[in-house]
Amino acid sequence: ALRSIAAGKDVAPLVLVEGAVLGGGAFSRVSIVTEEATGRQYALKRMRKAAVVQCPEHVFCEQAITRNTAHPFCIRQYASFQDKYHLYLLFDLMSGGDLMDVLVAEARVIRRRIAQGAWRRACLAPKVKMLKGMEEDLARFYIASIVLALDYLHAHAIVYRDLKPENVFIDQQGFVKLGDFGFAKVLESANRTYTFCGTPGYVAPENVLAHGYNTSVDWWGLGVLLYVLLTGRQPFSSPKTDDPMVVMRRIVDDNWHIKYPPYLSPAAKDLIARLLERKPARRLGMLAGKAADVKRHRWFDSVDWGALEAR
Numbered sequence: 001a002l003r004s005i006a007a008g009k010d011v012a013p014l015v016l017v018e019g020a021v022l023g024g025g026a027f028s029r030v031s032i033v034t035e036e037a038t039g040r041q042y043a044l045k046r047m048r049k050a051a052v053v054q055c056p057e058h059v060f061c062e063q064a065i066t067r068n069t070a071h072p073f074c075i076r077q078y079a080s081f082q083d084k085y086h087l088y089l090l091f092d093l094m095s096g097g098d099l100m101d102v103l104v105a106e107a108r109v110i111r112r113r114i115a116q117g118a119w120r121r122a123c124l125a126p127k128v129k130m131l132k133g134m135e136e137d138l139a140r141f142y143i144a145s146i147v148l149a150l151d152y153l154h155a156h157a158i159v160y161r162d163l164k165p166e167n168v169f170i171d172q173q174g175f176v177k178l179g180d181f182g183f184a185k186v187l188e189s190a191n192r193t194y195t196f197c198g199t200p201g202y203v204a205p206e207n208v209l210a211h212g213y214n215t216s217v218d219w220w221g222l223g224v225l226l227y228v229l230l231t232g233r234q235p236f237s238s239p240k241t242d243d244p245m246v247v248m249r250r251i252v253d254d255n256w257h258i259k260y261p262p263y264l265s266p267a268a269k270d271l272i273a274r275l276l277e278r279k280p281a282r283r284l285g286m287l288a289g290k291a292a293d294v295k296r297h298r299w300f301d302s303v304d305w306g307a308l309e310a311r
């Protein structure tokens with residue numbers, strides 16, 4: 001059913017016609033909307049006020065951060081408004097799905113639903129039961145864009161904290177944008193934050209150990225994401241276990257080694273290993289050159305960073 005929403009009294013009236021629902025969960029629902037005046041399409045995220053009180057900081061962070069960020073590879077927020085029962089955020093419409101969809105299509109694997117448990121659902125298990133990931137050239141196209149997005153966010157003292165295929169969206173042109181800023185945070189002057197958050201298979205050791213962390217967790221997350229894209233599985237889970245406690249014990253255990261499938265190129269293995277360095281101070285992205293060190297890694301040799309950034 002189509003529905004019109006008048007957004008705000010103080011701004012020029014924005015009339016949106018609601019279309020198909022794209023997704024959502026317990027707290028939110030995302031649907032396609034069309035701006036009546038221009039015919040432009042957006043994604044409208046609707047959150048119930050009754051639910052917002054359960055995790056207000058995620059809502060505040062997503063609202064404040066996406067309102068102030070402007071980067072070709074980060075989802076942009078165009079408006080925020082409310083009605084009696086809901087808060088709304090208007091975003092770029094990402095009509096190409098997310099990187100998990102790409103992975104699943106790539107491996108032609110039948111989706112399997114895991115029946116129960118938020119932890120299990122949060123792990124990779126539900127959508128991916130597969131042998132092999134995407135080609136390295138294809139992964140590079142996506143990962144390079146994410147490197148630029150992280151570089152931009154970190155330069156603005158924002159940690160993203162929830163890098164995973166489900167949060168990397170694809171637009172109509174096929175380019176990626178980082179979305180779902182619910183866990184993102186602006187770092188205070190002390191430049192350290194302690195809250196344990198993220199998704200079990202993707203959290204950095206310093207996050208698990210509550211040592212205090214900063215942008216280092218995103219470079220770790222990038223390493224996990226790259227591994228997942230190239231292999232179709234998570235580095236710290238195994239076919240036998242996706243128990244989050246076991247996975248997190250492996251993440252912090254210096255003696256537990258990641259297995260690299262033989263088809264990975266030496267450059268890809270090296271990049272993953274340098275990003276999945278357990279000591280934040282020694283991790284690629286955290287060394288003297290910061291993000292520039294990541295961009296200079298030989299796995300990215302073919303990337304024209306300047307042209308990509310100028311998109």
Ligand code: ADP
Pocket residue numbers: 022023024025026027028030043045075091092093094095166169179180182
């Ligand atoms: P939550 O914070 O509840 O996880 P998300 O922001 O991840 O909400 O959105 C939930 C789902 O809605 C996503 O997994 C995706 O399928 C869809 N979605 C969210 N934002 C967009 C967007 N900008 N364009 C298209 N689909 C989107």
Ligand code: MG
Pocket residue numbers: 167180
């Ligand atoms: Mg989400």
